[in-house]
Amino acid sequence: MWLSDFDFTLPEELIAQAPAARRDASRLLSVERRTGSITSRQFIDIVDSFCPGDVLVVNDTQVIPARLFANKISGGQVEVLLVRKCPEPAGGEDWLCMTRSSKPLAAGTRLIFDKRLSAEVLQAGDDSLRHIRFDGQGDFWQIIDEIGHLPLPPYIKRADTLTDRSRYQTVFAREKGAVAAPTAGLHFTSEILEQIRAKGVEICHLTLHVGPGTFLPVRVEDVRHHKMHAEYYSIPVATAQTINQARACGGRVFAVGTTVTRALETAAGEEGLLKAGDGDSDIFIIPGYRFKIVDALITNFHLPKSTLLMLVSAFAGRELMLRAYDQAVGEKYRFFSYGDCMLIL
Structure with a gap:
């Protein structure tokens, strides 16, 4: 076929x-x-x-509002898409994520989403997925709900809205x-x-x-x-x-x-x-x-x-x-x- x-x-x-x-x-x-x-x-x-x-x-x-935007410590912008939750670590939220940035993200890269949420790239994975550990001050899902965007399909040519x-x-x-x-x-x-x-x-x-x-x-x-x-x-x-x-x-x-x-x-x-x-x-x-x-x-x-x-x-x-x-x-x-x-x- x-x-x-x-x-x-x-x-x-x-x-x-x-x-x-x-x-x-x-x-x-x-x-x-x-x-x-x-x-x-x-x-x-x-x-x-x-x-x-x-x-x-x-x-x-x-x-989930899985599309997130962050800055590296150096100031470069990064787009992160939460793909799949990893087994619960001790003291954080671990996710496999797709990322988009001007340069590939190396292990150890710190990401700042807002004053309540940051993350560290632990390692690259299969199919361009990266293992990222999130550390937040407050409820993770509440923060994601406030700062995240719904990942509308690529053929919808507009930003997501409250609707x-x-x-x-x-x-x-x-x-x-x-x-x-x-x-x-x-x-x-x-x-x-x-x-x-x-x-x-x-x-x-x-x-x-x-x-x-x-x-x-x-x-x-x-x-x-x-x-x-x-x-x-x-x-x-x-x-x-x-x-x-x-x-x-x-x-x-x-x-x-x-x-x-x-x-x-x-x-x-x-x-x-x-x-x-x-x-x-x-x-x-x-x-x-x-x-x-x-x-x-x-x-x-x-x-x-x-x-x-x-x-x-x-x-x-x-x-x-x-x-x-x-x-x-x-x-x-x-x-x-x-x-x-x-x-x-």
């Missing part, structure tokens, strides 16, 4: 730069794998797609740790979730902390040689039990987003049973993959040549998916994180 197999033409004006007026005001492109039908709807119509006994699985990760603090976050977010939102979940409101429950659908959660790897381009022509960045996930016992019971009784598993899909498929046994627990997911799903857990996928529209487009192509078939994307472009759907939604049945 070649990278060019997952390309399509996207007019720049279709890349959503801000959220819709309401979470549930987005459009929904419904794709039926069995028949190949593609239908334009509104997101609020998604409730009609559920049946009693189905399960809806959401990702409860919470986006993004709520809208680039799902209504079910509760576990801090993501540097990007699980964007398929942004469309859901508490009211829609209650309507889905009222149809006899179980709603359960897992956690996958979305990392910056979701935005990194594929740099190999033969996509089979691409290596995914690992992301932490956790699946509660109750979630695994609910999903396994539903599947045994003929219920369908609806995954809200590619993050949920990757977590579920990572934790799936060959026999099709979901295993509770936590770990790292670096699964790379491309056409030819046999899905073990997920029966229906709710997802946003993804970048050309991206690993996420490859995943949905594996789920629905590449030809059908590219035809759906072509229709979405023709009907001027809004694309990417703040864009419209797709339901693949």
